[in-house]
Amino acid sequence: MHTLELNGTTLSIHDFVNAVNSTSMRITLSESAKQAVTAARNTVENWVANNEVVYGVTTGFGEFANVVIPHDELEELQENLILSHSAGAGVWLEREVVRGMMLLRVNALAKGHSGIRLETLETLLQFLNLNIVPAVPSQGSVGSSGDLVQLAHIALALIGKGSILMETGEVVPSKTILKKNNIKPVVLKAKEGLALINGTQMMCSYGALAVEKAGKLANIADISGALSLDALRGTDTAFDERIHKLRGFSGQLQTAKNLRELIAGSQIRESHRTGDGHVQDAYSLRCMPQVHGASRDAINYVFNVISTELNSANDNPLIFPDTNEHIEGGNFHGQPLALALDFLAIACSELSNISERRTERLVNGALSNGLPRFLAKKGGVQSGMMIAQYTSASIVSENKVLSHPASVDSIPTSGNQEDHNSMGSISAQKAWKVVHNLQIVLAIELLCAAQAIEFLRPLRSSPQLENVMKLIRRVVPAAENDRIIHNDIQQVITLIESGLLDSILKS
Incomplete structure (x- = not known):
């Protein structure tokens, strides 16, 4: 089995395409990426512990950026972000495009500048390596603040409230697939919902x-x-x-x-090289x-x-x-x-x-x-x-x-x-x-x-x-x-x- 190690800096289009199209390729994180992710997460947790006002961590989103969120509602804030942003419409995206989105989001988060927990990132890697592909609607992104809607539908599957698009075309509740594969639904902590959905991964995939x-x-x-x-x-x-x-x-x-x-x-x-008018x-x-x-x-x-x-x-x-x-x-x-x-x-x-x-x-x-x-x-x-x-x-x-x-x-x-x-x-x-x-x-x-x-x-x-x-x-x-x-x-x-x-x- 081939392995593709992600570190946030060296992914090529060739490797990306091969990984998306090969369900036998194992996707992993480099040790340096794990350290960078952990360092950023520790920084976020220190801010939360010190009640610092940080956009998307201790505040609302978009026009609600000036609303400071109480400490005991921070997890609810992140889950609500995913629920409310899962507002897509239209046909499902192609499975290879969604696999690509997940791979690219892992690679972006592996740079260690988003504050996600390593265990959450590893759950996303499990989806890739087990060929679990969320059902993601094709319509809803305006291409700024990232592809919020489509990435939210992927996050929705991670928390056990979304759907999975099977290879047969059947759509199955994600909680069923999580249970079948012994994967615990992610409970989002401060900043994690935003870290999962704020990116250009649909466009880029x-x-x-x-x-x-x-x-x-x-x-x-x-x-x-x-x-x-x-x-x-x-x-x-x-x-x-x-x-x-x-x-x-x-x-x-x-x-x-x-x-x-x-x-x-x-x-x-x-x-007809000669004598041809x-x-x-x-x-x-x-x-x-x-x-x-x-x-x-x-x-x-x-x-x-x-x-x-x-x-x-x-x-x-x-x-x-x-x-x-x-x-x-x-x-x-x-x-x-x-x-x-x-x-x-x-x-x-x-x-x-x-x-x-x-x-x-x-x-x-x-x-x-x-x-x-x-x-x-x-x-x-x-x-x-x-x-x-x-x-x-x-x-x-x-x-x-x-x-x-x-x-x-x-x-x-x-x-x-x-x-x-x-x-x-x-x-x-x-x-x-x-x-x-x-x-x-x-x-x-x-x-x-x-x-x-x-x-x-x-x-x-x-x-x-x-x-x-x-x-x-x-x-x-x-x-x-x-x-x-x-x-x-x-x-x-x-x-x-x-x-x-x-x-x-x-x-």
């Missing part, structure tokens, strides 16, 4: 999962684009390194390099380095933002045991994530946009350079790939709507005390949807491009693209007759998710 997938799909876009280019008997002249060096964007240079390597050695390309291709082919590259650079930017947030302390107040201080601030505000995740949605939407345009060229007899209309062997009695392009067009149009930035909006909350909110939770869920939509659009392009290559036989494509063809043909045979294309699309999606296609560019 979605963001980390989405940007990791987007990075892989950027490679798939290069592969599908190269296959389409060869099927359409396009030219590789536009990928000459010299012109891309003159512009200098790293994503553009990488995409051009990928395309050159993917097309190198293609018999199809060599068959075709000088340059349409933008969806010729400008792949500029368009794919810009999206690649955007994805890398978002990757860096998420990597920083993975290891951030985003509670309020933050506790500094060494100096016995608490500082009230706004690290919970989701604006850095909101802007980045809106950018991610736009970048991935554009990858889907240009992919669909290539699919259209493959199936449109007026644009396909001699390929049969809709890639049908018996056009008329067969419709071929006609409706696959409909599906792609529908999804691309959906992505365009989802690419409207959520971060440009803000509605004040908490009696106007919280008068600017990031709406980053909406940005995160939109980005997640756009990324998954992109995968479908690329699967459709791969399906159509592979079918188009069949019409150019016995000529062969490049060694790398023939490897792509082999992988596709393992799961989807060449179409001789009309059949249920939905099944073919799903098979290619599964192939993309396997990582086998992505590995071609790494070989």
Whole structure:
């Protein structure tokens, strides 16, 4: 069994994704993290014992920040916080997103600036290691003061008053699951409720999962684009390194390099290199380095933002045991994530946009350079790939709507005390949807491009693209007759998710 040790400072997106998707990986706290958590907790308990006025510890929350709470009501204050903030609506969040939220909250609390008890943190670790996933509604976060609503529903499960979302989709009372696993419900002490819910973990969980997938799909876009280019008997002249060096964007240079390597050695390309009056291709082919590259650079930017947030302390107040201080601030505000995740949605939407345009060229007899209309062997009695392009067009149009930035909006909350909110939770869920939509659009392009290559036989494509063809043909045979294309699309999606296609560019 693999182990991931959390210390609040070194968690990577790669390790995060592996841990979220692997229920056999054990999550632990480093010794230094345990010491930091204990030191911060001791500081909180000293403040309580000395009747110090500290926001969220001995006072109310939000607009009630000026209400001092009697010592004998401090536990009630924290439980009431969880009960009242468990106000979510909508469908349940995906289990992997909630696992990610719990892992990220543990990592943030492990920094030792929130004042939670070690035993409470270890209960959250038990949930992760036993694959106990709270049922968390998708709606309710405004992306500032953290993802209060969603994190409250996780805390609700910890105290035995929430629900657990089983792998089967069944929802079970958390007290039942706690009892079954011999876990005592957490009785929240001073500051602990606030420490559990004040953070950006829903935004960040979605963001980390989405940007990791987007990075892989950027490679798939290069592969599908190269296959389409060869099927359409396009030219590789536009990928000459010299012109891309003159512009200098790293994503553009990488995409051009990928395309050159993917097309190198293609018999199809060599068959029309001389004596072809075709000088340059349409933008969806010729400008792949500029368009794919810009999206690649955007994805890398978002990757860096998420990597920083993975290891951030985003509670309020933050506790500094060494100096016995608490500082009230706004690290919970989701604006850095909101802007980045809106950018991610736009970048991935554009990858889907240009992919669909290539699919259209493959199936449109007026644009396909001699390929049969809709890639049908018996056009008329067969419709071929006609409706696959409909599906792609529908999804691309959906992505365009989802690419409207959520971060440009803000509605004040908490009696106007919280008068600017990031709406980053909406940005995160939109980005997640756009990324998954992109995968479908690329699967459709791969399906159509592979079918188009069949019409150019016995000529062969490049060694790398023939490897792509082999992988596709393992799961989807060449179409001789009309059949249920939905099944073919799903098979290619599964192939993309396997990582086998992505590995071609790494070989």
